Amino acid sequence: MSIHNKKLFLLCLATLAGLFVLQFLLSDYLVLAFTRILILAVFAMGYNVLMGYTGLVSLGHAMFFGAGVYGAGLSSYYLGVSLPVAFLAGILAAIVLSFLIGLLALRTQTVSFMIVTLMFSQAAFLLILYFSEFTGGDQGLTLPTSARSFSLFGLEVDMTSDVARYNLALTVFGVVLLGLFAFTQGPVGRLLVAVRENEDRTRMLGFDTYAIKLLAFTVSGGISGVAGALYGLMFGYIGSAFAEFKISIEALLFTLVGGPGTLLGPLVGTGLMTLLFDRLSGVTTAYLIVIGALLIVVTLWFPTGILGTLRDRWLPWLK
Amino acid sequence: MAEVVLLKTKGLTRHFGGLKAVENVDFQIKEGEIRAIIGPNGAGKSTFVNLLSGRIKATSGSVEFAGEDISRMPAHKRVRKGIAYTFQITNIYGSMSVLENICVAVHNRLRPSLLSRNHVSEVDIEAEAAEAAKTVGLGDRLEEVAGTLAYGHQRLLEVAMGLALQPKLLILDEPTQGLSDSEIANFKEVVREVNKTTTVLLIEHNMDVVMTLAEQITVMERGTVLAEGTPDAIMNNAAVQAAYLGASA
Numbered sequence: 340m341s342i343h344n345k346k347l348f349l350l351c352l353a354t355l356a357g358l359f360v361l362q363f364l365l366s367d368y369l370v371l372a373f374t375r376i377l378i379l380a381v382f383a384m385g386y387n388v389l390m391g392y393t394g395l396v397s398l399g400h401a402m403f404f405g406a407g408v409y410g411a412g413l414s415s416y417y418l419g420v421s422l423p424v425a426f427l428a429g430i431l432a433a434i435v436l437s438f439l440i441g442l443l444a445l446r447t448q449t450v451s452f453m454i455v456t457l458m459f460s461q462a463a464f465l466l467i468l469y470f471s472e473f474t475g476g477d478q479g480l481t482l483p484t485s486a487r488s489f490s491l492f493g494l495e496v497d498m499t500s501d502v503a504r505y506n507l508a509l510t511v512f513g514v515v516l517l518g519l520f521a522f523t524q525g526p527v528g529r530l531l532v533a534v535r536e537n538e539d540r541t542r543m544l545g546f547d548t549y550a551i552k553l554l555a556f557t558v559s560g561g562i563s564g565v566a567g568a569l570y571g572l573m574f575g576y577i578g579s580a581f582a583e584f585k586i587s588i589e590a591l592l593f594t595l596v597g598g599p600g601t602l603l604g605p606l607v608g609t610g611l612m613t614l615l616f617d618r619l620s621g622v623t624t625a626y627l628i629v630i631g632a633l634l635i636v637v638t639l640w641f642p643t644g645i646l647g648t649l650r651d652r653w654l655p656w657l658k
Numbered sequence: 659m660a661e662v663v664l665l666k667t668k669g670l671t672r673h674f675g676g677l678k679a680v681e682n683v684d685f686q687i688k689e690g691e692i693r694a695i696i697g698p699n700g701a702g703k704s705t706f707v708n709l710l711s712g713r714i715k716a717t718s719g720s721v722e723f724a725g726e727d728i729s730r731m732p733a734h735k736r737v738r739k740g741i742a743y744t745f746q747i748t749n750i751y752g753s754m755s756v757l758e759n760i761c762v763a764v765h766n767r768l769r770p771s772l773l774s775r776n777h778v779s780e781v782d783i784e785a786e787a788a789e790a791a792k793t794v795g796l797g798d799r800l801e802e803v804a805g806t807l808a809y810g811h812q813r814l815l816e817v818a819m820g821l822a823l824q825p826k827l828l829i830l831d832e833p834t835q836g837l838s839d840s841e842i843a844n845f846k847e848v849v850r851e852v853n854k855t856t857t858v859l860l861i862e863h864n865m866d867v868v869m870t871l872a873e874q875i876t877v878m879e880r881g882t883v884l885a886e887g888t889p890d891a892i893m894n895n896a897a898v899q900a901a902y903l904g905a906s907a
Contacts, residue, residue: 529761530765532751532753541762
């Protein structure tokens, strides 16, 4: 098999190696922060498939993150399945949900698409609150101690250990990163970009662009679900806050800052923004104002984000 | 070449509100032909070929292609049947390279199913794309970003993308608009070359291009076919002269 964009592939491998080494250099506090960053970066990478590569801005990805959280959390809490099974259940829930929502939402475009995805997402959020006896609502549910560890292929993993959590998050991040490398840098990725650049043209080259967009939507939602399932199970807690509007905006912000349509942009954006929030929330409780201001600045002056700017100026392979 | 009808319309009609853009058009094109459609602005030429390619849905009437009724077929499926359409306004992927632009077209032909396991390698796709670029004379510009090409080259890229589909029928909507004289001369060569394997339907304002390339000309006016015939016959047709010169018919 030939690899198309070798430079980017090597950069991905170097990034993974760097992230592995990082755990030996950072304080415990920062290792935990980077665990969260890796999981949220997976979420942003999923979002980026749709927003960055395919050019469809969704304001409802919290529902797919939430589908992962609840699909995994509820099956662990109520059915007592092992964590790997719960993890798969979360991903499956997100894939099914995103396929169904995609079927409907993709009949609209641009602003209507944003509104429709937002409305579905808010409906999902309100459903979680409405069925709070079952979901725990905004109080949430804490997973039992039995769900804080698992063994897979003879490997015992303790979910309360910082080291285990970091390496688990890094593994999932690595798998998603390399999977998305294959997906976005090959022929299918070129079709996503073709739809983003010029949908009419792509249709007139013989492609069912609705099917291409549905594929992107489902992959995007599915990966968001991977992040949600991992987050819920890793920290042993599920709650409606994971399906809030704010979560959708964070995915958008992380992707925008890092560089939409670049493979590593979401990681950069998530890392920078998460560390920034972390500092800011120590200073003020109104850090959401900063998010708003940043969104405006980025949209106006850096629409291609950090890696997008690098790509446009110096590194054309960074995509 | 045998006289095989490649495409046939019956009573093809499209109204936009009260405007009868295309009205009850019966039209035939034979395999291997170069056909030009001419007519004054607003005659319905572009709407007509858009009805053929499926970009616009017909109000009524039928389109038959290679013996099959495709009236209800969506545009992307018609492309797969062999109807390629190149846009009047240059319509390429500006941020992609020339090669990538054509690759999207080749991809459709070599790997039609989105998730197929039929592994046609990127190498094969790129080789065929490079071949199509060579045919139109863009062979030494494969890595250039399409949006930065000169206008004439963008038009050629547009044609190369159509060619890469290896269509049975190539529809060119005002392909020489905005080209210089030397570019037009080159373009005529390209069309002759393409015509060895493909039927060509051309909408064109440039009469020199029409007269040297077309074997048959269809004249449209106000959504209907005004006349049809060889270039000579059309030149001497009184109704056509009236339509073009504005004399009272």
